[in-house]
Amino acid sequence: MEMAFEYLSILFTIPNLIAIFMGTFLGTMMGAMPGLTGTLAVAILIPTTFTMDPVMGLAMMGGSYSGSMYGGSIAAILMATPGTPAALATSFEGYPLTRKGRAGIALKVSAVASFWGGTVSAAVLLVFAPILAYFALNFGPPEYFLLAVMGLASIVMFAKGNMIKGLLSGFIGLAISLIGTDPISGSLRYTFGFLELYEGLDFMAPLIGMFSIAQMLLLAGEKTIVQTTGNEKAVIKKEKMPKGLGKPMVLGSLMGTGIGILPGAGATISAFLAYQAQRQMSKKKHEFGHGSLEGIAAAESSNNGVTGGSLIPLLTLGIPGNTTSAALMGGLIIKGLIPGPELFTRFAGVTYPFIMSLFVANVVFLLLGLYFAPQLAKVSLIPTSLLIPVVCMFSVIGTYAIQNSLFDVGVMIVFAMLGYFLNKYGYSLGALVLGLILGPIAEKGFAQGILLGGGSASIFFTRPTSIVLIILTVILLVSSWLTAPKVDLENGSAI
Amino acid sequence: MVHKKPGELALAAFFVFLGIVIYTSAASFPERAQTSTALYVRFVGMGMAVLAAIDFVISLRRSSVRIELFTNKTYFFGLVGLMTVYMVLLLLNVGFMISTIPFLVATSLLLGYRKWKVMAVSFVTILLSTYVVFFRLLQVPMP
Incomplete structure (x- = not known):
């Protein structure tokens, strides 16, 4: 207890609190902009922390990480443009609410859910970090393949009314993810001589194209995002936080933390799985796809739950859970803090205040979110003739910033057209992007698993963790199939 | 307003073709990839072709509806x-x-x-x- 107060006194100084605020604000801003991810936010901050005290520098980077994960939901809700891939599931429910003039409550739920997700995961990190790190070590290539398959199984839920098209969309995504270098032989595949494709197609350019630009193409011609007649300002309702969102938040927070511990799994998978699990359990299944606050709560608490979870293997084993925590690892090493057991003993005076700073960062973005939600919601009332050019400009900047490549901007435009037409013909863009994101994880896990099993696929069915994952996937698939909403099959299309 | 069916059929046919191309292209992968990534690529190609073929048949049997391809x-x-x-x-x-x-x-x-x-x-x-x-x-x- 005495130690806890000592760590708190190290953390709670004015300069440290300012650093956390700055980091969180910056992260939120970067996360809200399509293409500028948490990884970039942390990476940008590293040089600025060189001269800072280790606690201050790390707290600033931690704040930026937490803020960016929350910030991704802002553009997802307001413009169906996920600021980060992890916010994709949020856009499926948030944007329909914006169209109904309920952006304010969607943003509010997103901020509260992100807060709880981040807080639960930071608490787990604080208390159970060393124990949970060994759980992650049980995950080998076969388990990663099966985890990706589990993520892909959630495609079934997108297949609203047209299961085949939903699955086909997922396979199109998987096929696009094959572009680049073969992870086993190192040979080039489907690059058509383009040097830019040697490392594969970064999924952010297609994601921005299909969700941001394609959305702008759909919006062109409408007056504002809010679909209404009469007094438009009256439809931006100020609503109280609805009851009954506790369960989805708990579910999302725990799933996010658990999945976050697994290196490489990431916030996108966790958000999708929590979203799907919530849909299965919800009493308001009919609301999903049309603006479900439960869906937002589950997805957002889950992707913020990943922040603390991904730091567990990083701090205890030196294995970054995702690219953002990898950037954070760079920051730790620069400060002379080598991840491992010593962080919790010799360097406890830095590590524990850093973990505690995540709680403060969560409070900061919660306040930012709650205070700015009504103001941000007004974006949906801006005339589309002013909004569309600005969104297109930010999409170009964001896409370019990922790899400093105008080739990616071209890819974005091509995918915008592709996304627009596929959407019109009933294909699921959500499933396509999920396939694109999970494809490399699935391929690598599959190939390495086969090699590990000496050419036999039995390795995927014999390990205890694999069996658990297979059972969970079957449960998810069967329950999705049984609880799929009944829609008009003639016109039914995937989300 | 345009008929949805011709577009749906064309897209499904294209994806059947693409799936077959992906499946067959795996044969040209290096020897050491044949027992690992080539298997995965074949799975993706075959899955795409089969699903697109099913979609083609479903679309063929369905009555056509009209969709608004462009708002403006x-x-x-x-x-x-x-x-x-x-x-x-x-x-x-x-x-x-x-x-x-x-x-x-x-x-x-x-x-x-x-x-x-x-x-x-x-x-x-x-x-x-x-x-x-x-x-x-x-x-x-x-x-």
Whole structure:
């Protein structure tokens, strides 16, 4: 207890609190902009922390990480443009609410859910970090393949009314993810001589194209995002936080933390799985796809739950859970803090205040979110003739910033057209992007698993963790199939 | 308004073809990939071809409905055209500001906005704050 107060006194100084605020604000801003991810936010901050005290520098980077994960939901809700891939599931429910003039409550739920997700995961990190790190070590290539398959199984839920098209969309995504270098032989595949494709197609350019630009193409011609007649300002309702969102938040927070511990799994998978699990359990299944606050709560608490979870293997084993925590690892090493057991003993005076700073960062973005939600919601009332050019400009900047490549901007435009037409013909863009994101994880896990099993696929069915994952996937698939909403099959299309 | 069926059939046929191409292309992968990644590629190709074939049959048996392919053709092609021109200008190293200002104004005009003062104030403010915050302060690379 005495130690806890000592760590708190190290953390709670004015300069440290300012650093956390700055980091969180910056992260939120970067996360809200399509293409500028948490990884970039942390990476940008590293040089600025060189001269800072280790606690201050790390707290600033931690704040930026937490803020960016929350910030991704802002553009997802307001413009169906996920600021980060992890916010994709949020856009499926948030944007329909914006169209109904309920952006304010969607943003509010997103901020509260992100807060709880981040807080639960930071608490787990604080208390159970060393124990949970060994759980992650049980995950080998076969388990990663099966985890990706589990993520892909959630495609079934997108297949609203047209299961085949939903699955086909997922396979199109998987096929696009094959572009680049073969992870086993190192040979080039489907690059058509383009040097830019040697490392594969970064999924952010297609994601921005299909969700941001394609959305702008759909919006062109409408007056504002809010679909209404009469007094438009009256439809931006100020609503109280609805009851009954506790369960989805708990579910999302725990799933996010658990999945976050697994290196490489990431916030996108966790958000999708929590979203799907919530849909299965919800009493308001009919609301999903049309603006479900439960869906937002589950997805957002889950992707913020990943922040603390991904730091567990990083701090205890030196294995970054995702690219953002990898950037954070760079920051730790620069400060002379080598991840491992010593962080919790010799360097406890830095590590524990850093973990505690995540709680403060969560409070900061919660306040930012709650205070700015009504103001941000007004974006949906801006005339589309002013909004569309600005969104297109930010999409170009964001896409370019990922790899400093105008080739990616071209890819974005091509995918915008592709996304627009596929959407019109009933294909699921959500499933396509999920396939694109999970494809490399699935391929690598599959190939390495086969090699590990000496050419036999039995390795995927014999390990205890694999069996658990297979059972969970079957449960998810069967329950999705049984609880799929009944829609008009003639016109039914995937989300 | 156009009939949905011909487009659906064409897309399904294209994906059947693409799936077959992906499946057969795995044969040309190096020897050491044949027992690992080539298997995965074949699985993806086959899955795509089979699903697209099923979709083709379903679409064929379904009665056609009409869909609105474009809400407004001028806006759609105009916006795509302006985005392409914007990208070309950036490729030609004309400069971010010089390329962006005409893009913003032209797109706004295309979409029917005519309040010049609002346009000027909004775009200049957004451009300058983007430049200062992202490019100068955060050193995010700009095209």
